[in-house]
Amino acid sequence: MKKILLMLQLILLTTGVFSMTSDMFQKGVLHFNYKADALASAETKARIQLEKDLASVLAVPAGERTFENTVIAYNKAFDKYGDSFGIAMFLAYVSPDQKLRDSATELQSKVSAYMVEVGTRKDLYNAIKEYADTNPKLDVPEAKLLENMMIGFRKSGLHLPDDQLEIYRNLSRQRSENSINFSKNIRDNADFELVTREDLKGLPEEYINRLERLEGFYKVTLNYPDYVPFMKNSESDSARRALEFKYLRRGGDENVKLLENSLDLRRQTASLLGYKTFADMKLEYRMAKNPKTVEKFLKDIEKKLKPYGKKEDKQLLALKEERAGKKDKNVYGWESAFWSTLYKKINYDVDAEKIKEYFPADVVIDGMLESFGHLFGIEFKQVKIPVWHKDVRTYELIDSATKQTVAYVYMDLFPREGKYKHAACFDLVDGHQKEDGSYQKPFTAIVANFNPPSKDAPSLLKHDEVETLFHEFGHVLHNALTTAKYSGLSGTAVAGDFVEVPSQILENWAWHPAVLKKISKHYKTGEPLPDEIIEKMIKGKNVFSARAYQRQNFFAQYDMDLHTSNKELDTTKEYFKLAKKITGVPVTPDTIPQASFDHIMGGYDAGYYGYLWAKVIAEDMFSVFEKEGLDNPETGKRFRDEILAVGGTYEEQEIVEKFLGRKVDNKPFLKSIGLE
Template sequence: MKVKQYEKKDFAWTKWGAKEMKKLAPFLLEEKKKAYEKIKQILKEERTFDNTVRAIESSGDKTGDNISIIHLLMEVSPSKDTRETAKKVIDKFQKEALDVEFDEGIYKALKEYETGNFKKEKAKLDADDIKLFGDMLRDYKRMGFELDKKDQEKLKNNLKNIGSLGIRFSKNINDYEDHILLSENETAGLPASFLKMLKKDKDGRYIVTLDYPDFYPFMQNAENAKKRKELVDKSLKKGGKDNLSLVSKILKLREANAKLLGYKHHGDYKTETRMAKNADNVLRFLKDLLPTLSKEVKKEIKELADLKARITGDKKAKIEYYDLLYYSNLLKKEKFNIDNERVREFFPLEMVKNGTFEIYAKLFSVEFERMRDYPTWHKDAELYAVRDGGEIIAYFFMDMHPRVGKYGHFMATEVISGREDMISGEYVAPVACTVCNFRKSSKGSPSLLDHSEVETFFHEFGHVMHQVLTKARYVSQSGTSVTRDFVEAPSQMFEEWVWKEEALSLLSGHFKNNKEKLPEDILKNMMASKRHMIGYFYARQIVIALCDMMMHTGASKETPNEVYNNLTEKYLHIKMPRNNMWLAGFGHFIGYDAGYYSYLWSKVYAMDMFSIFEKEGLLNAKTGADYRKLVLEKGSSEEEMSLVKNFLGRKPNNKIFLKEIGIIK
């Protein structure tokens, strides 16, 4: 299938500002409205897959592209006016789109096709066509089309409110700013390279913000416990009180809609379409793992407390919530002779990026080409083309450094979804974007990553590959449009590469001389440190997942923040400050609702799939080609369990996962 090629003018959207968004906003839904009217006019006996099911699927393709673009600009535009306008446009669009989508005539059209010509056409349809139709029917039922008019209207209004409140919740997090100030005598333990990158106030004090590149190095290295506490306390207020209020409102609306649709709770509603199938399966999965892991965490926390007692001279020393990263880092240095700042020297950002490109290129037989002089929203953003056999098949952006108002964590997002154009028959080249927040290079101070940041980048680029290598014909099945509890599996699998010497030789190179690779002693110690605090790492994921699922199943009468505090104290053996607002800054509350468990659920499949690469070779092009063809290209055009089985050549199992997290020794 011929892939549509883009020119510079096709990326003019990167320069959209408030003016362009306001001009476009009134017309965003026109394409879909016209398509729906045409679909509804078709007689029952004339309905076909193409003029009904496929027509519904493709009716919002261009609209979807535009909304994805506006949503991306809301997260990355350097202009506050543009970000504010994007928020308003999306908020208005979501409400108006619900009115368009809740069209009884479209549901009737689907039912007419189901009871009519579908039976005649079914034998000639491809498997992805049949899955598309089945998923579409299911999703329309989940929109409440079998409810009476009054309840359906209530459901729709609730969804509108959830959308508006969710946008506000996310924006509150992105816009939240705070910092602490450090005098020179409060900088003990902080590397000179870190201090050099910090801004100063008019009195010459260092400014340490809540941004990722400031927060973690500070918490890992600052000897001053009072200042560590000050920074964490500010971080635990991220999002503000407004977000706590929004959580309460959104939870009530989600619960009300689940009950209207006949579900026990929102947890069951969300998991019905995922691999887990229901909330009870999720809770069982999490609770079965936690007791064993908690015992391991108890040992780990005691080891940190013993270290603190030895350093401070306080025999009764306890690990506080603001101590964890600091003493964990100290213990890592002591046990494995690993100095993160020394390790950073071997991971300059450009070297890591180029090494990542080389590894993925070898695995999937593609090439990455920097598209210079193309428009972008900011000078830090870069555009790349993906070539296969010399032909461009996709594009992706990279926006690597933090700035005011930008999304503050790490993500990979689809901007234009790959799909077969219903009219031209061409394949619409997908466009993806990875958003990171690595410290920017400055004169004499290159951007250097620690090993965990290398792992994060490799993970996010795995998502990009999933998005740009898709060959799915339909948007709803394209790229990472898979079930929430599978979407992380491909990227989690790729994390394992950064723990292997073969891959690290490509990813590392001293910032002064890239040919100088990680010394053997550092490499050996890094490998040995992989399981450092692993009990805490996975137990914390489970605690957050339990908190998420419990607030969406009504499993506790406590507030969600109280649930989090109590679970943290019981299973992680850390007492949180009483009035913290952790939940206000929990970005996964929007988009990952009743879905945080997915990180662990998908890890089961990730570790099992990695075993094939480990056996056949990390850079084995044939294994990479099989994985590309059987998993990445498919999207959700087949059931996710089938994708895994086909790649493994057997049923998946959890043995490698349980060994990885320490349940099986």
């Protein structure tokens, strides 16, 4: 897998996700006109109203409780609370205003601490439980929502004695604060390496021309558009090593402390709630159910990958010896991307820097929207609505059959100071049925860090960035095409090891020849990607795929090892040891890569395996499209209706097997990476 992608949601304990449906809007669309000094007072006012609304829920006599006056009223109270300061917490990741980002981060901490407090109130738990204990006759969405709430209450320690519940609250507050600070430390990193013109040998002029000059040197930052091309193409081994060293120290020693403290807090939390390990606690209601299933799954993949990985290592070592004139046992971290890129150029005539000239961002986006629009029965209309930065583009998503607007999509694609460093889909407003019976349109955003336009060329995407865009668009469609009744079941509100399925399915279309033609247009000549280049790209698709998946397998096993241990671990030693064992590549000495492993501090703790787990499901489901036609709108409609629309309303295993007409098979996955 070529990317590390993160789905971010603002999850509030037992309430699901804020629906955010009133104060955030102006003329039917979101506004982003927030003032840094007004956020705290807005939250305070909203908190007072929330307490009043919750008091109304508590005031309902036990014998008169209904789904509406108890479950729905409880959720609506939190929805209203979220409405009052709206999208401000999202702006912590994307606002160009540092003062607003800082205030929004403070707001995150404040809201998070309060949610721990209010989400662990026994009087509220008892009110909901009072109703649940009547065994009411509910339809599927109602039953699922109530079930999720009761699971959330249990995971929030509501069954504990008061003294232990207070311990749980303190642990939760600390865990949340650590996660917020961990992410902020990565976002705030502005380190760079100064390199010479000689160090840039191998990089295209377009790349060199956009670099900032400083004291006679060229400034290469740790942001994706600078870092990745440099590591793949710079012929200077020493410059690559220096840049990688800084990259693998993002987050710093402070983040190592935050991670190790969080692991201790998680162990204490799991023990307090009666679980053997934190992983047992997290996996109980996911598709995998328990750590043993995950460990077996990962070990099986590790075993299958090992011989292929060794073969690929030998290929790179031979090239290194031939070109660098030295025999070595390892291809080191700062060398891997360079030698892999060169190998593909030599053996497959695939030059990512040349190929990206065929992928102007505007052309890729238009072609992607047209392709998936046809497949899923939707249309996209670019519209002018309020945004948080001038570079953000916005689309209205329209159902082709009804001609009704069903969602709005934002794309914030280029890096800037203080912005979120990875690629992710942010769920801004969940689709759900409103009180008047109408349906709330979802609002969702792709945030990425692609190569920005320069004076010489438009934004040009490398093919792996095209894959990233398609991946994130899978999350977008999961959110945008939901028809779930409740916000807590909407879109990506699914099991953590299923959430990456739609996104990983859509990656496959980035390799479909007809789609590649549609999304390509050389920025100078206007010609689409030639057939011979497409053929070479597809032929070289799985070159070094074993190494790539060994790396993903390592991340998953590292995450699982950290969360199945009941003793303190030196996370650096564990990282170095396991990385060498699984990937065969030693980690660069004196680095701390786990300090920027945002996933295990941002919701994927004991869950990183979900990428591989979901990949197996995704490739099996994609095999249905291969059989019935990659542009078959009937298959697309079935996928839309049976997978995307339902969100978390039904059990994930149930909807997968319904779409497949059978149980999941891992053979399509193995075939997709060239191992079957």
